[in-house]
Amino acid sequence: MGLPFFVAAKLAACESPGHRPHRVPCRHPGPALVRQGRPGPRVQLRAELREQDEANEKARARNTQLQAELLDLREGLEMVEEKARMELGMVKPDEVFVPLRR
Numbered sequence: 001m002g003l004p005f006f007v008a009a010k011l012a013a014c015e016s017p018g019h020r021p022h023r024v025p026c027r028h029p030g031p032a033l034v035r036q037g038r039p040g041p042r043v044q045l046r047a048e049l050r051e052q053d054e055a056n057e058k059a060r061a062r063n064t065q066l067q068a069e070l071l072d073l074r075e076g077l078e079m080v081e082e083k084a085r086m087e088l089g090m091v092k093p094d095e096v097f098v099p100l101r102r
Helices: 005-014 041-088
Strands: none
Touching: none
């Protein structure tokens, strides 16, 4: 039946050039895990980082769009208020309207 995958991978890593022989399998997984088709943690973290960067960029674009819309709404409301005050004589509840003759 052979050795379990993780033991075989550790043994293969320990038999790599430049590695001192051990009586028991070492903990260094070495390149054997990559050769077996399992991506290392760095590869997975880089992929997750790319995905998060893309999500952040989309969120930044949406925030920029919302800020522009908010600015347009604020300016539009200020224009409506100014027009109502000048043309219709409207006042806020805590204000008193005093007409001036020229």
